[in-house]
Amino acid sequence: MVPVFWAQALAGGVCIGGAALLLMFFSGRVAGIAGIINNLLPPVAADWQWRALFVIGLIAGPWLVAPLLGHNPIGLPAVNLPELAVAGLLVGYGTTISHGCTSSHGVCGLSMLSLRSLVATCTFVAAGVVSMFVVHHLLGW
Amino acid sequence: MARLIGLLCGLLFGIGLALGGMTNPRIVLGFLDVAGAWNPTLVFVLCGALATTFIGYRFALKREAPVLAGERFHFPPRKPIDAPLLAGAALFGIGWGIAGYCPGPAAASLLAGHFGTLVFTIAMLIGMAMGRR
Structure with missing residues (x-):
């Protein structure tokens, strides 16, 4: 695994924040990835076109960075297929009923000083820390 | 025009995720591993993103x-802190701590051709469909 230098991580964060800011500034939308993807599922939202193009850009983005870094920034999945399937279900279901993921609650919501987003962010980070400890240290998956 | 903005923002978002190491689940799990070999990379990513939106929104939302x-x-409706918010965030966090993927990085990793990323993403879409009913 190639470590990420802190200034590079900071620059990455500025790109993510910049993307969220531009989307709000031009289109008036919160850049919540879970919500953007969610509304592409049936019943498909009327404004699905920008959402589909956002996801296409999201998938293409890392490939523009790869030549710059000199290595592929996309890492291997960290766990086996059954665990990935369970995790995927939890992430999809959880972000849908709580109306947000890391980007919507953790970046956009916190920037709007939303108490709901603060509570959600603290909850998913705490749950993530506990889950990581139980799954990877205690169970050894 | 909204479509072009969508594409450009998606690209920039994907670039940011890759630069910040979030397309590597080991780095994300390292951030959550406070009791082990803690990896602070995501702190810098979050600080960079939050500083940008926090300051930028102040200007953008003046319009x-x-x-x-x-x-x-389009703002999310003002609602009180309710059970679905807490339960959903907790379930999301559990899944995040298992795989090291949240929705953005999983999607951004798709083209690398790892079968596990595809399995995670399909399961995530099924979970989303279940959550919508």
């Missing part, structure tokens, strides 16, 4: 409406 004609600011 009456977004730049694109015919658009308005």
